[in-house]
Amino acid sequence: MKGTKTGSLxxxxxxxxxxxxxKMFVRAGASGIVYDFFLYTGSTTFDNMIFSEKESYLGSGGKVVVHLYKIIPHPRKSTVYFDNWFTSLELITLLKN
Structure with a gap:
């Protein structure tokens, strides 16, 4: 990527x-269709996102999963997969409940 138009992004x-x-975080279906995404902007990535008290203690990986999970139309009917960079015991417990 050349140029400086992206600034600090x-x-x-x-x-x-x-x-x-x-760096982009993407929610995609099994077919590969992208349903939602957001751009990593450093320390300001989660400034405009609302998290509950329990969710605010998750690390940045957990917050990514929670944010993308919240906007699924029928989350109880969905299966969510993510890799080990996002995984924590707190996140698994939160999603289970």
Whole structure:
């Protein structure tokens, strides 16, 4: 990604083939269709999102899952998958209840 138009939105990801880029969190279906996403903006990523008291103690990975889960039309009828970067015991307990 060249240029400076993205300002501070560009993230350095040392383990990726292209080290600099935009970090996006995506909710997609089994078919690969993207239903929702949001851009990682650093320390201000979660400023405009509302979390309950229990949810506010989750780390950034847990907050990503909770935010994308809340906007699923029928969450009780859905199955949510995420990888180990997002996983914590607190998140699993919160989603179970």
């Amino acid at each position: 560009r993230q350095y990801m040392p383990k990726k083939p292209k080290k600099w880029g935009l």
